[in-house]
Amino acid sequence: MTTSSPSFPTTTRAWILPSSPTGPSSLTIQTLPLPPLGQNDILVHFRALSLNYRDISLSKGTYTRPALPNLIQGSDAAGCVLAVGPSVRLFKPGDRIMTTFWRDWISDGQDVRSFAGSDLGGNMEGAFREFGGFALHALVRVPESLDYREAAGLPCAALTAWECLYDRGDRHVRAGDTVLVQGTGGVSLFALQFAKGVGGRVVATTSSGEKEELLKKMGADVVINYREVQDWGVKVKELTGGVGADIVIDVGGASTVSQSLKAARIGTGTICLIGHLSGGHGEDVPNVWDVRQALCKVRSVAVSSRAQFEEMVRAIEGWGIKPVVDGKIWKFEEMKEAYEYLADGRHIGKVVVDVV
Numbered sequence: 507m508t509t510s511s512p513s514f515p516t517t518t519r520a521w522i523l524p525s526s527p528t529g530p531s532s533l534t535i536q537t538l539p540l541p542p543l544g545q546n547d548i549l550v551h552f553r554a555l556s557l558n559y560r561d562i563s564l565s566k567g568t569y570t571r572p573a574l575p576n577l578i579q580g581s582d583a584a585g586c587v588l589a590v591g592p593s594v595r596l597f598k599p600g601d602r603i604m605t606t607f608w609r610d611w612i613s614d615g616q617d618v619r620s621f622a623g624s625d626l627g628g629n630m631e632g633a634f635r636e637f638g639g640f641a642l643h644a645l646v647r648v649p650e651s652l653d654y655r656e657a658a659g660l661p662c663a664a665l666t667a668w669e670c671l672y673d674r675g676d677r678h679v680r681a682g683d684t685v686l687v688q689g690t691g692g693v694s695l696f697a698l699q700f701a702k703g704v705g706g707r708v709v710a711t712t713s714s715g716e717k718e719e720l721l722k723k724m725g726a727d728v729v730i731n732y733r734e735v736q737d738w739g740v741k742v743k744e745l746t747g748g749v750g751a752d753i754v755i756d757v758g759g760a761s762t763v764s765q766s767l768k769a770a771r772i773g774t775g776t777i778c779l780i781g782h783l784s785g786g787h788g789e790d791v792p793n794v795w796d797v798r799q800a801l802c803k804v805r806s807v808a809v810s811s812r813a814q815f816e817e818m819v820r821a822i823e824g825w826g827i828k829p830v831v832d833g834k835i836w837k838f839e840e841m842k843e844a845y846e847y848l849a850d851g852r853h854i855g856k857v858v859v860d861v862v
């Protein structure tokens with residue numbers, strides 16, 4: 507084992523969710539033993555953790571499927587390598603790393619059966635802890651231009667936005683394309699930054715005037731208040747000369763998909779179905795025939811692979827992108843309060859918890 511210090515932790519504090527959880531108050535902090543490192547394992551000291559809407563849904567038992575009981579929660583963290591197993595060459599003590607959302611989704615084109623069920627905090631032990639042993643392939647280096655807090659939000663939100671815009675399918679976002687992003691949460695703000703990086707035109711929706719200002723400062727070309735303009739899908743068509751958005755990133759689900767369909771470019775537009783902030787089902791949710799009539803494509807996205815994560819890291823460095831971290835930083839012991847804060851929608855960008 508290669509180490510950076512002669513003394514290593516033998517236990518870690520971690521945030522655990524029991525079976526049948528009823529919300530963030532169900533979380534408990536527990537002290538767990540750290541198993542010995544295997545040949546290809548890496549011992550990590552986490553320094554910053556980041557929350558996703560998925561963590562809230564899991565804590566309430568409303569996610570698409572429940573987390574395994576008594577599992578360490580969370581998918582997103584950044585930290586420092588403390589020690590590596592004898593066969594590890596890729597990382598060394600002192601390196602800064604991030605977790606991957608899917609532990610075993612390594613490369614593009616990989617058979618989904620080989621990584622399904624490897625999601626951190628849902629089916630695999632998660633990242634909301636002080637220390638942890640991780641397999642070599644389940645970590646990615648932190649962009650040199652970012653600190654731990656900025657990097658902590660990349661594994662889920664940023665990589666999902668990246669996958670929507672730079673997937674290896676038939677079409678990437680190109681200079682001059684119009685990208686529609688919804689709200690000022692993690693995924694949408696990263697999508698805005700990634701679209702601007704390549705010279706895209708961004709139309710953003712939001713719920714408040716204060717957030718409109720932030721979106722404009724970040725480079726949004728047009729901002730629509732979706733509380734004031736209920737038929738905002740039609741507005742997007744108008745603003746694009748009747749053409750529509752080339753890529754729509756739908757985070758709302760039930761309450762937004764029908765508007766997204768109106769906003770998408772006829773013929774070649776793609777709607778990336780990401781989120782379910784307003785639920786996933788409902789009488790008003792369009793059906794496949796509506797998609798056929800709108801002559802656009804609908805794509806379901808579930809984060810992305812380690813290979814795409816590495817490409818995204820290079821792009822973040824190249825473009826000099828700085829993630830938006832919410833102004834309120836939480837302590838490790840304040841995890842439940844951080845969950846409530848995110849659930850109440852009081853945040854802008856990524857909600858981050860510090861680990862000392």
Ligand SMILES: NC(=O)c1ccc[n+]([C@@H]2O[C@H](COP(=O)([O-])OP(=O)(O)OC[C@H]3O[C@@H](n4cnc5c(N)ncnc54)[C@H](OP(=O)(O)O)[C@@H]3O)[C@@H](O)[C@H]2O)c1
Pocket residue numbers: 558559560662663666688689690691692693694711712713714717757758761762779780781782783784807808809848851853855
């Ligand atoms: N499929 C995937 O791979 C994947 C990956 C990551 C996230 N997700 C999902 O994507 C969604 C967004 O995730 P996130 O981490 O970006 O969330 P987040 O950080 O919690 O951001 C949510 C933001 O969206 C806006 N919003 C809230 N309710 C809305 C609604 N009904 N319609 C339109 N906008 C609404 C609000 O911004 P304003 O006040 O500015 O409107 C809010 O701050 C969640 O459902 C999450 O589970 C899916």
